[in-house]
Amino acid sequence: MQYSRNRELNALLTLLDDYDREVIDTVEARLLSFGQSIIPELENYWEQAVDDQVQDRIEMIIHRIHFGSLQQELRLWAHGESDLLYGAMLVAKYQYPEQQTLQTFQDLERIRRNIWLEMNSYLTPLEQIRIMESILYNYYKMRGGEVVYHQPNEYIFHKVLESKKGNAITNGILYLVLAEQLDLPIRAINIPRQFVLAWFSQQALFDNQFEAGPTDLIKYYIDPNSGTGFQKKDIDLYFKRINVQSSDDYFKPMNNRQIIRLLLEQFSMCFDNEAQRYKRDDIRQLIQIINEAEAL
Numbered sequence: 001m002q003y004s005r006n007r008e009l010n011a012l013l014t015l016l017d018d019y020d021r022e023v024i025d026t027v028e029a030r031l032l033s034f035g036q037s038i039i040p041e042l043e044n045y046w047e048q049a050v051d052d053q054v055q056d057r058i059e060m061i062i063h064r065i066h067f068g069s070l071q072q073e074l075r076l077w078a079h080g081e082s083d084l085l086y087g088a089m090l091v092a093k094y095q096y097p098e099q100q101t102l103q104t105f106q107d108l109e110r111i112r113r114n115i116w117l118e119m120n121s122y123l124t125p126l127e128q129i130r131i132m133e134s135i136l137y138n139y140y141k142m143r144g145g146e147v148v149y150h151q152p153n154e155y156i157f158h159k160v161l162e163s164k165k166g167n168a169i170t171n172g173i174l175y176l177v178l179a180e181q182l183d184l185p186i187r188a189i190n191i192p193r194q195f196v197l198a199w200f201s202q203q204a205l206f207d208n209q210f211e212a213g214p215t216d217l218i219k220y221y222i223d224p225n226s227g228t229g230f231q232k233k234d235i236d237l238y239f240k241r242i243n244v245q246s247s248d249d250y251f252k253p254m255n256n257r258q259i260i261r262l263l264l265e266q267f268s269m270c271f272d273n274e275a276q277r278y279k280r281d282d283i284r285q286l287i288q289i290i291n292e293a294e295a296l
Contacts, residue, residue, distance in 0.1 A: 009038060013045050016054045024057070031061050036069060066097035067282055074286055078257055078293035085177045087260040088157040088170075091267060094283065095156055104158045111140060112181050119182065125199050125219045126229055128184065132175070133227030140164065144171040144225030147266055155267040168195040169263050172224035176259075186222065187253035191235065192244055195262070197222040199229075200253065214251040261290045 015027045031038065039062055046058040074090050077083075085108075092099055118131045136142050147167045153159040160166035160174065172188060172195045179186040185202045188195060199220045220229045239246045254262075268283035 009034070009041060013041075016049075016057050017051055028057070028061055028064075032064055032068070036065055039065060067094070070094060070097070071285065071289065074289050075293075078290050079296075082256040082260075084173060084180070084256040084259060085157075087256055088173050088177075088263065091260065091263055091286075092156045092158055094267075094279075094286070095152060096158070099158060101158075104161060107161050108177065108181075111136065112178055114139070115178065116182060129199065129220060129222060129227070129229040132178070132184075133229075136175070136178070137227040142166070142171060142174070142227075144168055149266075149269040149272070152267070152270040155263060155270065168224050169259075169266060172197055173259065173263065175222070175224050175227070188259055189218075189221075189251050190254055190258075191238070191250050192242065194238070195224060196235075197224055198251070198253075214248050218251060257290050257294055261287055261294075264290070 009031075012027050012031055015023060018024055018027070031042070042058050042062050046055050049055050049058065070090065070093055073093075077087055077090060089099075089101060089104070115132060115135045118135065119128060123131070141164050143165050144167055145165075147169065148154070153163065154165065154167050155170060157170060157173065160170045166174070175197060176186060176188060179197075185200045186197050187200055189198045198218045199222065201217045201219065215232060218232070220231065221235060222229055236246065264283050264287050268280045268287070271277065271279040271283070
């Protein structure tokens with residue numbers, strides 16, 4: 001059985017330099033059907049290939065195999081418990097399909113522990129926010145900036161941890177992951193053109209009651225680029241500046257699927273040239289998977 005498989009695989013690989021598009025499509029479809037098990041053979045053949053076009057075709061086949069696996073994982077995530085950290089790491093897998101997660105977990109645990117050591121139950125919410133700011137942004141030197149589309153790694157969770165440089169969305173996801181691990185009642189809210197975090201009343205999150213006057217349930221707001229806490233009056237000034245009417249919907253907690261969808265939407269904007277347009281199309285397919293889960 002293994003011999004037969006290897007013989008077929010070798011025959012298929014030798015056809016990758018064919019000029020007939022129909023032949024190439026048939027070969028690629030068959031190679032894709034093998035799944036991830038043939039990636040080592042594809043990588044080995046890529047190293048031996050002298051034709052750039054053959055190498056390009058192999059690279060795309062490997063990409064499509066990884067992408068198919070990622071679609072399945074994201075679908076399970078979107079229809080399951082939708083853990084935020086896992087969702088962010090799935091987005092990272094699009095660009096880094098063979099990423100190692102152990103270092104990420106170790107880095108997170110180190111940060112969490114340092115924050116936890118400074119916390120106690122007698123601190124006010126503002127005091128706890130300041131501890132988060134002190135440890136994460138002053139001690140660990142996390143930095144944030146405007147959302148830009150020429151730095152794809154600023155949308156990749158483990159790369160943000162490595163470089164200590166993200167944007168409001170990825171820094172915000174890091175902050176939210178740590179807040180969840182520390183049992184802090186912090187959630188993202190859907191302020192237009194911004195990614196803002198809010199410290200909610202613990203009881204409000206427990207009861208899940210946000211239909212009437214959600215702003216009354218928020219104690220402080222947090223800028224994930226700097227970790228600084230601020231108040232409702234600052235949000236009101238922002239709405240006046242952008243000439244948008246405030247609405248209760250902007251102050252309701254976003255769920256994890258909505259956050260990861262936003263991350264994907266912004267990430268897709270990094271791929272706007274013709275050579276990488278297929279990546280934007282791929283990411284839109286991932287967004288559609290989340291949309292379908294949200295619609296249920």
